[in-house]
Amino acid sequence: MTIEKRPNATADKTAPSQAPNVPVIERSPGPKLPGPPGVPGTERFRLLAYVKQESMVRVDKRPDETVLTWPHLLRPEFLMACLIAVLLIVASVFINAPLEDMAHPYVTPHVAKAPWYFLGLQEMLSYFNATVIGAFFPFVYFIGLALIAYVDRSPYKAVRDRKTAWVFFLCIMVGGVIVTLLGAFFRGPGWNWVWPWQGIYFTL
Amino acid sequence: MTLPGPGDVVRYVKESGLWRSLFRQPYPTTSRTRALAVMNNVFLHLHPVRVKKHAVRYTYTFCLGGISFFLFLMLTVTGVYLMFFYVPSVARAYQDIISIENAVAFGQLTRNMHRWAAHLMVLTVFLHMIRVFYHGAYKPPREFNWTIGVLLLFSTLWLSFTGYLLPWDQIAFWAITVGTNMATYAPFLSRESSFWLLGGITVDQGTLIRFYVMHVIAFPLIAAILMVVHFWRIRKDGGISGPV
């Protein structure tokens, strides 16, 4: 059996802070148990790690909560990899990557758009102050994302127990999707508003 | 005299010293050998021997992190292929892309795969982040891994952005021009930072070589190191979170 050493405190507030009742196991090979290893009844034991209840390998819980990695995890991983590979190859056989004329620094095309993941930013740039959106916003976005894990101290994980956090996050994500779609499909030459049925000005 | 059949060949290979030096045990079919197979193989031992039951359901992770990683591997392979034919010079880059498409066997397919996998990876990384948020999987003890994740998101975006310039066509040139100009709105050091980023005051040869170096070596390395830490931390934080 593998035993994972896990010194980190966990979120489990009910766990006592000190390790309780560490099972006392003979630590050093005493003269009491001589004999070669592997012979039943003569093995010696050493304490390698104390395994908390929360750990992946549940010591005293029902054993059916874990499954063997081979095959239960490796099979889905393999199938998923095959699926993605096949989809990608099929898509690449039928859809060519775009390539336009050679770069010409003196001729701006009528539609000049950033890559799609920055189009939301570019769209917002046409509403708000440039310094705020162009520099301040991306900075705050990444720092804010990184800090989420340290700012949100609520111990709950289910969505119903953390509605505020979820609504907040969802608003930002959905907002991002909307401005990105606007920038991608509703902006044409001169960054003017066009409806998608009037023409698509978007390359991947 | 009888000729050796296919079974004999297989047996011969499997009993050879070479084979047995590679694989220390037969194909794993029992719990014990399956556990050993995962434990003893350097690639498989990224995984623990046993995983939580709910974690292997497709609908828990939607495999999004795994797909991102797989796409990264595909991008590495197709990217190395493309490098054989691409010279990052303003005079040559565009012609090289054209010849990859027209003259190199499977060149167009390789370029397509690299391009579509890159866009897809940006998408799956975003979705993976949303999945992790949904499950509250960034909560202790996984805070640090979330932060590693944000760095991975940044690296993924930056890899995609630097790669976007390399074909040196009108899409590439103006997308990078417009994209980098957004950075010039910083309240201070804006001129200096854009000069440093572009390797000059406009997108030019200096930019192309800079982006090329970041795209083919610097950021793939950084991302790979971050992924190693990311995966290691998943195990050390007690495996996949949940169930919720």
Next chain:
Amino acid sequence: MSQLPTYGEVHGPPIGEMTRRTFMRRLIGWGVGLLSLEFLAGTFAFTWPNVRGGLGGKVVLGSATDIVGASPDWATGQPYSYQKARIFLVNVPAGEALVDGKTDNVPDPKKNVLALYRKCPHLGCQIPQLCDKSHWFECLCHGSKYTILGEKRAGPAPRGMDRFPFTIENGIYVVDTGKLEDGPPIGTETFDKRTIDQMPHCAA
């Protein structure tokens, strides 16, 4: 519950003092930290662009006669587009006359010229030649509009067109593309006070 002794507890020096070992350790720690910082600074210095030729240096345009030879309209106010420096050289007196509807001919405006950088201060598109209908510079990307002196009148740009310092050495026009200067802030109106709806435009 009585406090159990921990592994780490050893007899240290009196409070406020440091063992030799601690001192050495900290010394090495700070040393390595300092070196890493130096390495970082060195990385920045190393990757600082090494610009040779082209944009970034001094660009010689020739004498006023050369310019009129290359582009006769310059004497009557049409900005002279010099691609190597990516500028519009604006003949200010003739240009102002052009906007006012006169046809003055100023073959050599002496120091009264502007070297406007053709990169739009909004998101960097190439600004096309003066629009015939409005006599403004009109960026096609997102519709920023500038007067012939590069002052911003409309659109999302944060300021007027940027410009390069300009000198005349022995009658030869020289532009220093290494020193880009910010364009005039929004609201600067030294000339051409028309508003956006007083004339037809090239960019919507």
